[in-house]
Amino acid sequence: MSGHPTYTPDGDAARPAVAVLGAGSWGTALAALIARHGHRTVLWGRDRDTVAAIDGRHENPRYLPGIPLPDTLRATPDLAAALDGCDLVLVVTPSHAFAETLHALAPLRPAHAGVAWATKGFEPGSGRFLHEVAGGILPDDVPLAVVTGPSFAKEVAAGLPTALTVHSDTPAFAQQVADTLHGPAFRAYTGEDMLGAELGGAMKNVLAVATGVADGMDLGLNARAGLITRGLNEMLRLNVAIGGKVETLMGLAGLGDLVLTCTGDLSRNRRLGLALGRGQSIADAVREIGQVVESIQTADEVMRQADRHGVELPITSTVRDVLHGGITPAEGLRRLMAREQKPEYPTGLFGD
Numbered sequence: 001m002s003g004h005p006t007y008t009p010d011g012d013a014a015r016p017a018v019a020v021l022g023a024g025s026w027g028t029a030l031a032a033l034i035a036r037h038g039h040r041t042v043l044w045g046r047d048r049d050t051v052a053a054i055d056g057r058h059e060n061p062r063y064l065p066g067i068p069l070p071d072t073l074r075a076t077p078d079l080a081a082a083l084d085g086c087d088l089v090l091v092v093t094p095s096h097a098f099a100e101t102l103h104a105l106a107p108l109r110p111a112h113a114g115v116a117w118a119t120k121g122f123e124p125g126s127g128r129f130l131h132e133v134a135g136g137i138l139p140d141d142v143p144l145a146v147v148t149g150p151s152f153a154k155e156v157a158a159g160l161p162t163a164l165t166v167h168s169d170t171p172a173f174a175q176q177v178a179d180t181l182h183g184p185a186f187r188a189y190t191g192e193d194m195l196g197a198e199l200g201g202a203m204k205n206v207l208a209v210a211t212g213v214a215d216g217m218d219l220g221l222n223a224r225a226g227l228i229t230r231g232l233n234e235m236l237r238l239n240v241a242i243g244g245k246v247e248t249l250m251g252l253a254g255l256g257d258l259v260l261t262c263t264g265d266l267s268r269n270r271r272l273g274l275a276l277g278r279g280q281s282i283a284d285a286v287r288e289i290g291q292v293v294e295s296i297q298t299a300d301e302v303m304r305q306a307d308r309h310g311v312e313l314p315i316t317s318t319v320r321d322v323l324h325g326g327i328t329p330a331e332g333l334r335r336l337m338a339r340e341q342k343p344e345y346p347t348g349l350f351g352d
């Protein structure tokens, strides 16, 4: 990730028109935020009933029931109509649908519109970072940005104070996206480390399962704090190995989101862990949550990255094995507690 492509926003630089793709909880919350800031905002979703309810009744009854959405927010199931005349595209479909969404938007995107995403995770199967996926589908001169940080959709939709961060190789585009999100109840910071920002957003979901499992097993607050701290260390170690910046992971994209999802019961990934720790099956827990739980695929993809870079991640690999390797949470706990005793930082901050 080097060099800074120049980028000068076209269209209405003060209030760019925004197309938000993905009408789940996070896409709806971000679209509502941006519409409240006075931007022409169109939300695209594939489910006609949900889209009709957002456009007509100003509510997303499936994903954000009872939360009033701005009258000015438009919603459509027609992707071409959503993208028509937009100055900025914000993709908020889940990671398993990210490449499909990018392929669909590519021929319809107005030539000057940059593409940002608030999706967290990797491309399932390949383990590619989402900026690599986007860069492989869109022309080289399209500015790209990732929007990430501690932000539960329900709280943003309800107008509660939130801070997140926008990372891009194109600083002017990061600024444009941040300006669009920034407002009276929302602080949007900027950075230039897409690798670190995407890694943090993906890994915190896996670590939230670990703390959820511990809490579901009633292991206590000491265990929770230990897991968060050693989990942060795993994020930092892999981040250094892949070339991300330390400060990105010590900020909103890393520590901030880790604390939120490891401790907040609004987190679907934490709730999956809680259910597993209480003895529920993965299938039942996922059915009950009824929304995207990114950690299930992300755990595999983080370990793929870790293996590629020769980095040991005991907590992450234990979560992966609880989710996919057939070990029970109790076996996972025994495995972590039986690890050899050693200095906290045997080879400096990022030793394992």
Ligand SMILES: NC(=O)C1=CN([C@@H]2O[C@H](COP(=O)(O)OP(=O)(O)OC[C@H]3O[C@@H](n4cnc5c(N)ncnc54)[C@H](OP(=O)(O)O)[C@@H]3O)[C@@H](O)[C@H]2O)C=CC1
Pocket (backbone or CB within 6 Å): 022, 023, 024, 025, 026, 027, 045, 046, 047, 063, 092, 093, 094, 095, 096, 097, 100, 101, 118, 119, 120, 121, 151, 152, 153, 154, 290, 291, 292, 294
């Ligand atoms: N919710 C949150 O608080 C936050 C979420 N995120 C991230 O945002 C991303 C989206 O999650 P979120 O909105 O919460 O998920 P939800 O479960 O709330 O909604 C998922 C949405 O994605 C849609 N969808 C699923 N597959 C496709 C597809 N192939 N093409 C188009 N749309 C599709 C669903 O449509 P349908 O209803 O038709 O199935 C639904 O509208 C995730 O990566 C998540 O990690 C990031 C920060 C906060």
Ligand SMILES: O=C(CO)COP(=O)(O)O
Pocket (backbone or CB within 6 Å): 120, 149, 150, 151, 152, 205, 208, 257, 260, 261, 266, 267, 268, 269, 270, 292, 293, 294
């Ligand atoms: O990313 C999130 C908050 O920043 C949402 O977390 P969950 O996907 O675990 O609900």
